[in-house]
Amino acid sequence: MWWGRLRRVSAVVWTAVGSLAAWLWLLLGHGFFWRTNVSLPPREDPRDWPAVGIVVPARDEAAVLPESLPSLLAQDYPGRAEVFLVDDGSSDGTGELARALADRHGGLPLTVSSPGEPPAGWTGKLWAVRHGIGLARARAPEYLLLTDADIAHRPDSLRELVAAARTGGFDLVSLMARLRAQSLWERLVVPAFVYFFAQLYPFRRIGKRGSRTAAAAGGCVLLRLDAAARAQVPDSIRHAVIDDVSLAKAVKRSGGHIWLGLADRVDSVRPYPRLADLWRMISRSAYAQLRHNPLLLLGTVAGLALVYLMPPVALVVGLLAGNAAAITAGGTAWLLMAATYAPMLRTYDQPLWLAPLLPAIAFLYLLMTVDSAVQHYRGRGAAWKGRTYTRPGSAPEAAPEQR
Template identity: 85%
Template sequence: MWIAVGSLAAWLWLLLGQGFFWRTDVRLPACGEPSEWPSVCVVVPARDEAAVLPWSLPSLLAQDYPGRAEVFLVDDGSSDGTGELARELARRHGGLPLTVGSPGEPPAGWTGKLWAVRHGIGLARARGPEYLLLTDADIAHAPDSLRLLVAAARTGGFDLVSQMARLRVESPWERLVVPAFVYFFAQLYPFRRIALRGSRTAAAAGGCVLLRADTADRARIPDAIRHAVIDDVALARAVKRGGGRIWLGLAERVDSVRPYPRLRDLWRMVSRSAYAQLRHNPLLLAGTVAGLAVVYLVPPAALAAGLAAGNPWAAVAGGTAWLVMTATYVPMLRHYRQPTVLAPLLPVTAFLYLLMTVDSAVQHYRGRGAAWKGRTYARPGAALDENWEN
């Protein structure tokens, strides 16, 4: 009974005291157009992305942007012809100028993506842009996406504006896992707190980050975060530590086209970085497992056990906690246009995330670390730990 009461207390605090994380109305600020449109260079790191590039790259090349803009796609050692496909798509669709570069294999101490971003930013600097748009190769943008991002950053005085792209939700496993992924992210990093002056909460969504070029220089991006597996959060923290203003919200016109049809695909997406999120700390892992159990698993278990044992207080506390949990998940399901009847299944999804987190730690201690597209980052260096501690 007391564990159920503790779970209910946790949910009441999450409902009211965690930045209203469950609300999904933090969207790109509506604002007027700037008097002058600054120049923008779009940097797209890409490794073996031929399967998704035909849906994402043409959307970047077709941006309706009044100022000068150019796209730099960095082919990070692809084996599927990503670079040549990008050139062919540019010839076929036209639009913004495209440059395809290749940085070679990353040196020790660099993740592949950030090494590619470094190369792309280096190419872009020759054009002297005022802003950099860092976007992933699986992200499709509506034609006015860049215009709206720049207008929000320019008129709002933000050094970094990021949008959480709407992930694909089509397969049964995607429906069960994907909306919860964004829900859990918002719970860890409440979007409303990120933009507040004086708030220490900092995060970004790596699929869509508009960054002032001079801010990137001051924060030494990406060199200062070169070890980071969770590079978007590390990037936002580096900018905020340097005094920059940042904004993060949910996207309406930016979508991920990468499919995760099987549980194995989603498992790999989460487990590759889950233990890095916990700073590779066994005590934090134990606390996270216990916390997930108390917050997400206890409510339905207490309801069932209370009813079975004739303990009404345990049943009421567990049932109320489950009801609050379900209610906070409904807005995210609606954002993803999913049936709200999935909301009571959040404990099932949380249990899957618990197993993924434990598996992430197991893979780390087996020396496999954060494996992604043929590269493994087994032992992150001190720089990553420093980023998390700060």
């Protein structure tokens, strides 16, 4: 009996050692993903400010538009800029509200248009983006700013984005908008969401030429129009549910130089006050991130368990069994985990005592990921605002001609 108990403790020790090794690698060998000082790169004002077309896809966004759209119209930009809001079949008067806000606030010119329902094989957002790009192209801009309807911009946001793109020679510059972290659940889940994203796509690697890592944050993407044409976006990614990452990968594959960092001039105004709201936001695309592959799902669950759940389990088992090796390996891994999470908590002005809770938050994300797969196999897929999308392989491959 004692031998069986010893073997179980030994298995916990070796698993904890594996978790500790993973955290040592994540700390030092994974692009320093945990550091949060990746802000806009050095930049200088260009001699001539290029024209920019600002494309805003919007579906049932009347609740947030009064906070976001005026910030775009009020951009302090020395060059020519115009806003194209694409009303994607809204039922709450989004288009009419946008026109009223433009009449009330003035600022940059605003065009409101609607492309109608997306054809088979297109997500609604990308169909709206395609329509907006077509409208913008008629004005011959050098850059497109693709931004969501729930994103508010500081007055110098566009100026700084363009200066960074011109100075660094980037074809795509993206900022991960600062998400709301006010309610209890937002404070627990949102910083971890950004932390996990940075772990998947280390920001420092994205900006390096020759690196295969590519990602963007869809709320704020400045894109050269000719880079979009080379990458054939959005047509080449028309079925993508995780459209921002797909966009960045397409631009990088076509030879584009891209950059992604954390925002200090761009904020999301969309509230997620309840756990159910955050659950829907994350689970709707989690299984799509795994390419709807059951083996990747199993690997992800096992990886999350090893890296995030094993350290506290090993520490508790070690304390109960009086095993110093389990205590040391589990406790050290948990300490490293909390230490890498602390910078993100500081970025979001959250107390550092939340850092040791990361295993519990990771377990919550694990459940959301499994739920995403369950919903997919129940035929509900990635559902968002009344639309449900199938996996890409089931969508027709023929695409309409680019406008």
